[in-house]
Amino acid sequence: MVNGGGIAELLRQAEANANNGAPLGACLDAFGTLSNDDRLKTLLGMHGLIRLILETIRAHQMDIELLDKCCYILSNLTFNNAENMTQVIEHGGIADIVGVLKRHKVVNFLCESAMNVDKNKTLICRSGGAKVTIDCLRQFNKCANDGDEPIVVAAFRCLANLAYVVDNVKQLIKQDAVAMVMDTMQKNTDHRALIQMGIVVLANLSSHEKGLLNINLYIYIYTYIIITINSFIFFFFFKVAHIMVQLGVLDLILAVSKGYPDEIEIQKSCLGCVGNLMNEASNVVAFLDKKGHIRVFEIMKELVFEESVTSLCCKLLKILAANSDIANTLTESGGCRAVAQLLEDNINQSSLVALGCQALCKMISTNEAAKIIANEGIVELMVTISSEKDNWANLEIMNEVIKVVVNFSGLEENAQLYAKGGSVSLLKAIEAHHDNAVFLGNAAMALSKLSVHPTASRPLVKRGAIAVIINSANANIERKGVIARYLRTLSNFLYTETKAGEEITRTNAYQVMQHIVEKHPGFEPLIKEWSEFEKAVRLKSKKIGQAPAKHYSAPIRDRIDKANLRLLTAGTVMRKHGDARKKLIRVDESCELLLFEDTTGKKGPKQLNIRSIQQIRGGNAHPAMRKVAKDCGIEIVSIDPNGREFVVCLETKTGVEGEKWLSALQELVTVCTTAQNKMEGD
Incomplete structure (x- = not known):
């Protein structure tokens, strides 16, 4: 038929019967069949079919059957075909389509048209497409009849496509698109397809970056309200995310997420929308106040093996933990524990493990958080x-x-x-x-x-x-x-x-x-x-980097009085001022380290290098020792790795014990200092 000039003949018959509904409808039926073939779409457009369809729409504005056929043909011709879409625009077709929508509340064609090119979405919105779609929602948002839900879903899809372009967001916000979408969703909580598409609309409104669910990227969208008063123009800038939260979007999203716990696509849309909204810092606090982070932890547990969902949870936690206070709150609420459980269950999923570690890194950003997770x-x-x-x-x-x-x-x-x-x-x-x-x-x-x-x-x-x-x-x-x-x-x-x-x-x-x-x-x-x-x-016993020096052949422990050696290595319990618990104080077997051991055995010992000790003195002259008996006090003056002097204050049980330990420690320090000076001299 095509090779024999059938398209041109059909067009002539359609033009000849432009005012005769029945034969014109038959021609449109034939064109509808042909327009389903992807190979013929461009050819039909080149023969002038788009111009004919638009003329038919203008001539038969109240004939719903012909209009339906025309919209069907245009939908087929323009789907994934930029050349035909351009023809529709050049012939002024957007205004004609919007007129059909205003009169007959049919939005399917507008949805298909909006899916092609961003400039088409902008043109549709400027030509009144957004307003018509929202009006359609107002009429059918209760879904009172069986056929209403598909219309609402189609309208949502249209708004989602229009909201995909940042230039349209201002007009959509101005026309109360957010409030209308939320109202429609709240009236139809049991309609799964409607709820899912509604969340997509909200997600697109809150972010205009490509990749709806890529919540790592976000560019703030601003609406501009221009008011002219006494020749002065004032510009008010509102962050869309902030406006949406004020309208109650967070409450709605959390309710939807809880209402459809097993619906993967709905959970992904909810997480994507929240991620976009959380890029506005003030919204993070509102989200935590509503216990939204707890819901994220629940999703990670409920859908633990759905990587597409749990990866979004980890990305969202990274966004939430933007500052140390929020990070601590997440950690205290069990965020690190929830992520750890997720990673344990998905230990072989490399990409998820990496994302989970990123979330942990963000949450464990303070010493306080490090203490919280010590036993988790x-x-x-x-x-x-x-x-x-x-x-x-x-x-x-x-x-x-x-x-x-x-x-x-x-x-x-x-x-x-x-x-x-x-x-x-x-x-x-x-x-x-x-x-x-x-x-x-x-x-x-x-x-x-x-x-x-x-x-x-x-x-x-x-x-x-x-x-x-x-x-x-x-x-x-x-x-x-x-x-x-x-x-x-x-x-x-x-x-x-x-x-x-x-x-x-x-x-x-x-x-x-x-x-x-x-x-x-x-x-x-x-x-x-x-x-x-x-x-x-x-500070070390050897001079590193030079030729080996001469050393004493006898180790330090062999040059200390045997009674003092037994006393120092056996150790005794003393009170270390500045520490709540008493410590077991002793010297290691090499007599090079002074050890401070936890008497409960729960913590590892702390140690002080004997060679860093500058002086051992008795008494209670140090401010921290004022209430200690003079013969029970021992002050160890040392230097830290940065060369700064510090004092360790110890208190023995009795004065006799204090005198013995003071004498033994002084001998040990003297022996170590003498050995070190000898090595350096050699």
């Missing part, structure tokens, strides 16, 4: 993720895990637990990703945080952390920031772990780092860390 299994989970299925080789996962480690390592018990179980994975990851600057920066930060704590330094040094650091430094000489972090870690190791000095000597760490630092003489942070490293080195 978060640290153990990070250890498991690090070692599970060689995840240390997975850059995406390990980079996010390390960020969480950095945030919770301010608390010693967290740092100790991770170092004990996760240090091998961390060191393997540093070796595996030796050329990735971002990961190395995060890993170096984690090492510097962990190495502050003696109980975390010990397993790290034992498992070869110093050798890994030196190899990584050699491979990244030009990455000055990473080198500075490595130097800080080495300094911390020297202060917190007795075997660090031996490892630094064995790996030639002093010479390697000195060589690297000399290549960057103008980088102040690196120079500062090098200075601190040298200071830490000077």
Whole structure:
């Protein structure tokens, strides 16, 4: 038919019967069939069918049957066909379509037209399409008849498409689109398709970025109300998200989410809409006041294996935890625990694990949060993720895990637990990703945080952390920031772990780092860390970086009076002022560390390097010791890693015990100082 000139003949018959409804309708039926074929759409448009259809609409404005056929043909011709859509616009067809909508409340064609090109959506809105659609909602929003719901859903779809373009949002807000959509949804809570499409409309209104559910990206949309008074023009700028929340959108979304707990698409639309709204900071507080975050936790639990939903939950938590106060609130409410449970159940889903770690990192942003999560299994989970299925080789996962480690390592018990179980994975990851600057920066930060704590330094040094650091430094000489972090870690190791000095000597760490630092003489942070490293080195018994010095052959413990040695190594319970609990004070077997052990055994011991002690004195001269008997007080004057002096105040049970311990400690410090001075002199 087409090859034989059938299209041209049909057009001639249609034009000849332009005023005769019956034969014209028969021609339109034929064109309706042809317009269903994608191969013929452009050809039909080129033959002038679109012009004929628009002329028919203008000539038969009240003939609903002909208009329905015309709209059907236009819908077919313009769907995914930009050339035909352009013809409709050029021939002034939008105004004709809007006229049909005003008279007959049929919105399907407008929905199809709005799906093609953004400029078409803008033109439809400017030509009155938005107003007509909203009027249609007003008429059918109660869904009183069986055929009303499809009309409302089509109207919602039309509004969603129009709201996809930022230029249309101003007009839609002005025409109360939000209020009308909400009212329609509230009157039809049992209509699933209607509810789902309504949420999509609200989501599009709150964000004009492509990718409706991509809640990471958001650009604020502003409406402009221009009022002219006495020749002055005032511009009022309202953030659309703020307006929508004021109208009660959050309450509606939460109600819909609770009402349809198993509907995946509805939950995704709800989360996407909330994500868009939460980019306005003031809305976050309102969301938490309405317990919206609790609903997010519930969704994560109810739909734990629906990755498309749970990933949106994690993204939403990242947005919510934008400041420390909100992050603490989320943590206190069980947010970290909820995410941890989600990750445990989806441990093999790499992308979800990475997103979950990002959410945890955002929520654990303060020391207070680190304390809250100490007993919630978060640290153990990070250890498991690090070692599970060689995840240390997975850059995406390990980079996010390390960020969480950095945030919770301010608390010693967290740092100790991770170092004990996760240090091998961390060191393997540093070796595996030796050329990735971002990961190395995060890993170096984690090492510097962990190495502050003696109980975390010990397993790290034992498992070869110093050798890994030196190899990584050699491979990244030009990455000055990473080198500075490595130097800080080495300094911390020297202060917190007795075997660090031996490892630094064995790996030639002093010479390697000195060589690297000399290549960057103008980088102040690196120079500062090098200075601190040298200071830490000077406190050790060996002169690192130089030829081996002469040493006393006898260890320190063999040069102390035997009675004092037994007293110091056995230890005794004293009150350490500034600490609520009493401590067991003793010296380790090498007589190089003074240990402060928790009498309950719940916490690891704290330690003080004997060589950092400057003076041991008795009495109660220190302000903290004013109420202590003079013969029961012991003051230990020492220096910290930054070279600042500090005093540790101890109180013995009796004066006799105080005198014995004072004498023994003074002898120990004298022996250590003499040995160190002798080595430096040699």
